[in-house]
Amino acid sequence: MANRAFLMLNLSGDPDEEYASETVAVAASDCYPILWWSLFSQADILLRTEDWEDAEGNPVPVSFPCPITSLTVARKRAKARQRLFFSYFPRTVEPIYQQWLTLLDGIDAPYLQIYTGEVWGMSEPERSNAEITSYVRAFDGGHVEDWIALLEQVHIEWDPATRQLTYRSLDRHYRELTEAEAEIGYRLRGYDWERPVPWQDD
DSSP states (O other), X not given: OOOEEEEEEESSSOTTXXXXXXXXXXXXXXXXXGGGGGGOOGGGEEEEEEEEEOTTSOEEEEEEEEEEEEHHHHHHHHHHTHHHHTTTSOGGGHHHXXXXXXXXXXXXXXXXXXXXXXXXXXXXXXXXXXXXXXXXXXXXXXXXXXXXXXXXXXXXXXXXXXXXXEEEOSSTTOOEEOTTTSOHHXXXXXXXXXXXXXXXXX
């Protein structure tokens, strides 16, 4: 079963807000799409607490970082950070970036939040916490090492010497793919859930 991440609509600004399936803007499996992180700064990383179950089925409170920001700020950041994004990606993916901006323009909630719990739980808490901080820093600070980490978790390699991208298959075989084969839309902005999205299925 896939461990999913969700970019969620949030009505209150409370990271512990209860979610319904129809509040999922876009989703992903076993990773976090690159463009989700363009919406946040390090100050937006808040803890969400849920009751999970231990090995005996007993409820255990678990807290994990879930970035949250206002929709207004998210839209501004998505537009302002295009130049940074295209310093790593070719202009051939510009239609996907425009789809991303159109998606944000169609959202009608005051806040957006990344639900990280399932993917966060795939690793040790310390490692997962550090990864989330790094992914936010990629857009917030523009550090190369954070971009390399952000790209690697969606199976994209970036060579600092040549500034070339290599796309790897999302399965365990990790094959090298052409840009046309790489399902770049999924890696950049995720897939639809229940809400309409401004693109056809990848």
